[in-house]
Amino acid sequence: MPDYGHPLRFGSFITPTAASPQRPVELAVLSEKLGLDLATFQDHPYQPSFLDTWTLMSYAAARTERIQLSGNVLNLPLRQPAVLAKSVASLDLLSGGRVALGLGAGGFWDAIEAYGGTRLTPGESVDALAEALTIIRGVWDTADRSVLAVDGAHHRVRGAKRGPAPAHDVPIWLGALKPRMLRLIGRAGDGWLPSMAYLQPGDLARGMGVIDEAARDAGRDPAEIVRLLNVGPDTGADELVRLAVEDGVSTFIVVGDDEGGLRRFAALTGDVRERVAEARASSGVRERGRVRRTSALARRLPGIGYDDLPADLAERAVEPGDPAYARYTSSYLRGGAPGLVLRPRSVAEVRSAVAVARGHRELPLGVLSAGHGISGRSLNRGGLVIDVSALDSIEVLDPDTGRVRLGPGARWADVARVLAPHGLAISSGDYGGVGVGGLATAGGIGWFARSHGLTIDHVTAVEMVLADGRVVRADAEQETDLFWGMRGAGANFGIATSFEVTAARVGTIAFAQLAFDASDTAAFLERWGRELEAADRSVTGQVVLGARRDGARVAQAMLVVDSEDPDTVIARLQPIAEIAPLLEQQAVLTTYDQVMGLFSSDDPQRGRGEPHSHSGLADHLSPALAAEVADLLDAGTSYFFSIRAVGGAVADVASAATAYAGRNAAFSLSGFGTGPAFDAAWERLVPHLSGSYLSFETGTGPLWLERAFPPAHLARLRELKRRYDPTGLFRDNFFVDPTVDAVEGPAA
Template identity: 65%
Template sequence: MPDYGHPLRFGSFITPRNRPVSRPADLALLSEEHGLDLVTFQDHPYQPQFHDTWTLLAWVAARTERIALAGNVLNLPLRQPAVLARAAASLDLLTGGRVRLGIGAGGFWDAIAAMGGKRLTPAESVDALREAIEVMRGIWNTDDTGLLRAGGVHHRVDGAKRGPAPAHPIPIWVGAYKKRMLELTGTVADGWLPSMPYLKPGDITRGNAIIDAAAKAAGRDPREIERLLNITPQESVEDIVSLALDEGISTFILAGDDPRLLERFGRDVAPAVREAVERGRARRGTATVRPARVKARSSRVPGIDYAGIPDSLADRALEPGDPGYARYTAGYLRGGAPALVLRPRTVAEVQDAVRFAARNRDVPLGIFSAGHGISGRSLNNGGIVIDVGALNAVEVLDAESGRVRIGPGARWLDVARELTPHGLAITSGDHGGVGVGGLATAGGVGLLARSHGLTIDHLRSVDVVLADGTLAHASAEENPDLFWAVRGAGANFGVAVSFEFEAAHVGKVGFAQLVFDATDTAGFVQRWGATLEAADRRVTGEIILGPGQGGRRFAQAILVVESDDPDTIVELLQPFADIAPLMQQSVVLTTYDEVIGFAVTDDEQHGFGEPHSRSGMVEHLTPEFAKGVAEILDARASYFFAIRALGGKVADVPADATAWGWRRANFTIGAFGTRNSGLDERWDTLLLPHMEGLYLSFETSRGPEVVARAFPPAHLARLRELKHRYDPTGLFRDNFFIDPAERGADTGVSAGVPA
């Protein structure tokens, strides 16, 4: 039988004895320590001297970091399939995609019956296994929103809710020896998992032939089915190499509980086998391939070397149709259909992902944190998405100085909840569901901006994976040019994998939600601007306006007052009450995490299509500007028009200190419309002449003229030089591309003059 070309894996097969109680888990830790890829356990629920295998898997999962986990094989007659599917998905989510599912049709029927299981004939047990696989895959398939009705005589669900989807497509490996079981493996399973002691000479060849024929009859490529084998310490390196090259086995699982043998297997045997198989495949011209479903192959796009996905990322990579893929078809405001989603869990894996993207640069590249990007294009159609959501740690390094380290995949609500007990906060937008990675490299206009500046003003260092896959540390002392660029134009320079901030000491704050009658829109906007500019720095706020109905328009205002004294809060808010008639008001004393989380839900994101928004900055809300706002809203060109406060501490930072250069502006403006609502024409005519710069996070227009407006001319010239240094070929080009080829070019676009 030819070599299927699957990547090699090595694992351990441990007896789950409960005396000494910790021995199986200790052997699992040794398996990980010695570099094995997989740890597996027998499953005999009727054996009182054994730990329950699923409980043991959960315990081992909590004590390990990297190694994959599986039953070998799980006793299906005593594990209800729908419940097992949910348990597997839950553990897979908790471990970040480390679960594999080895299952068997059952044996030792007297013991199974004694435990309350139903005794089945051999034929019935095969039918039951097929039904169970259908049920489990149905539970995992959350792309189908209907109730699940699946199974048959032995295992059936009728109207069950689906989910959760696992973190990755959990492979189902079947322990099979007889013809019907082998045919079932080829028809519906993801892997074949026999044990060497139960095989006679020629059984692997015969088994592969039956599996391959069944796979072809089902319209599958036989390479979709992984071939695994439980082996004994008696198998030599030469034996294992022959099994790989001549029999197609790619995963070798050592049975035994001797820690010395585990060490030898990981330290000596596995590397020797890898090297010999690599040489053998090179001689034979056998390319390494990965098992892939027919549906996935049919939707694959040119320009991506799927076979070249790094081993570190392959098991968690998602393609259309995989469980969990639906998460990447909808963000907060936009839809997508990426061809491949890579989900690194470590900095090293992010480096692997970036290097892979660099080798496949003919398709779009998105960097995904939490899916809230309006302009960031973290999702795409037909391209690669690198999801850094697993890098979500929030660590307080020194509460007294406010030093904290945060991963790009954390949400700002997670950050606030971690910092609040320490009396700390980082100003960070106005919605806690936003991911750290995008906002912390774009600017960060938040509800503490006037008292604490932008998010980037609190950044003290950042680790960035550059376009060539190397890791760079940037701070005021180390790579200062990169540190300057990341603070405002970070999406052009790499993937940030760790941030170190200096958080501010913030206690309780006043949080006001007000609704004004803004029918006199121009007058209201002008008075709001004047009042906010005159307000104490401890006050930061924003207003949201819409088209209005029935001849009236209302403005929703959000204000945060950094004070824990109710009288002071009321005093500082009082001038705002005089701007226009108040229709509703709510003022509470609360903590920053409650403020940033007030609109956050755990509901799935359902964005679709492409949002259409415009952004700009102004120093003052002048009568002319306010009149333009009113005309846009009266024409129903914008359904959501937001004016957010800058000024205060934002303006204290020199304009040339960061790539964000618009320190003179007191307000940033963002408006949503549609392609056909007339927003662009009215924006360009009525508002753009009064603006300087724009905030990239709220702009969806593309093109060099947009980039030219996003940065002051001197800033843009410097950014182009740095882009040439750090990303000369433009790998990071899908999020407001700063073209290094335009170094020295005069765009002819007026971007304003920073103060």
């Protein structure tokens, strides 16, 4: 039989004994400490002396960090397939992609029937397993927007909703001996998991042949199917090497619950790996990483070196044919279809991803943290995406000073939740689902803008990977020019891998929601602007306007008051509440993390098209600007228009201190619209604006850069681009072209 070239892996096979319930968990933890790759557990639900295997796996996942977990094998007749699919996906998400699904068709039918299962013939049990595979994979296939319907003889779902998708492409390994089951593995399985103790001489080779033939008949590469084997604790290195080189087994799982046996088995693994590597080198067998299905390979795009990825990235890379690809076909607002997604988990892997990007310089390059950005450049079509969402750490370094370290993939709702017990908060936009990376490099206009400034005003250091692969730290003492540029135009200079930020002391706050009759829109906006500018700087908020209904227009306002005293809150909100007739009002005392949790979605996969939005900064809501906004809304060219308050603490920072320049603005305006009429209407606003906040802008090209950055800022950014990214590797998010000279002028 061939050596399929799969990487060697080693694991343990643990009995879920209830007599000493912590013992199986301790053996899983030991397996990880010994360097084994997976811990697997027997599953006999009808056995009174056994723990429930799925509960045990979940507990073991919480006690371990790296090792993969699987049933060996799960008893399908007592597990409903759709619910099992959801359980697997849930644990895979909770464990960071560490679950495999080992399944068995049944056996011990008297016990199964006693527990409420249905007795099946051998043929029926294979049919039932095939139906279950269809249902399980259907539940995981969130790319398919249809409801799931499978009308099987043994398992059925009728109009089921799909999801959640697992964190990774969960392999399904089947325990089997008979030809019909082996053929099912060849057609639809990801691995064969027999036990050596039940195999007769020649069974292993015959089984491999049956699987390979069935795979080829189904249009599959037999190497898509991993060959695993449960072996006894006395199996020596010579036998393991022979099984790998001659029979194609690549994953060896030692049976037994003896700690000494586990240690002896683990001690063999280094020698076995080395000898198999030597045998493969002499015979010309190339070690494969992950082997994708033929159907997935057919969806690869030309010009991308899929097979040349570094080993540290290849296992988790996502291609158009992979189950995990659905996550990257949409962000919060925008659709996408990248050719390759890299998912680094460490700074070293980010460096590797940047090297891949350098090797594909001709492709669009997106960097994704949470996928919310309105500007939408984190996804692309046909290009490369580097997803840093796994770098999601949130560390409170010093609760007394408020110093924290954040990974770019953390979401601001989670940051707020972790900081809340310490009485800390970071002003961080107004939507909790936003990722740290995008906001902390662009600006960060949030609920505390007037009281605490922008998010970037509290960033004290950024660690990042540059275009040439160097890892640098930029702060007030080192790489100071880069530190300046990262606070407002950071997407141009590299990939941030962590931020150090000083959080503010924040306790109980007030959150108010007001609905106004804004039918006289221009007058409403003038008064809104006047009262917000006059308000105590503890008050920050925004107002959202849309189309008229039955001739009337409603303005929805949301405000935060950084105070816990009800009388103070009422006094500071009262002048705002009086600017127009109130239709609805609500105000509550709450905490910042609860407010961020109100505006946070765990599912960013909403957008499918191309959003069209424009953004501007205004020093004041002047009568002329208010009239133009009213005309724009009345013309129906914008269906969603928001005005966020800035000023206050934002203006305390000098314009020249950061790449973000719009410090004199009291308001940030953004609108969504369609077609040339919206563009033309927006242009009538431009003479009344003093800048632009690019995070809310979908326009591209030099014009938008010039509106966001005054000449002196833009000249400095271009000089920084020449120093840190002269070839323009990072060019797909408001590209500062290093080859263009800006006209010098005073900083705004």
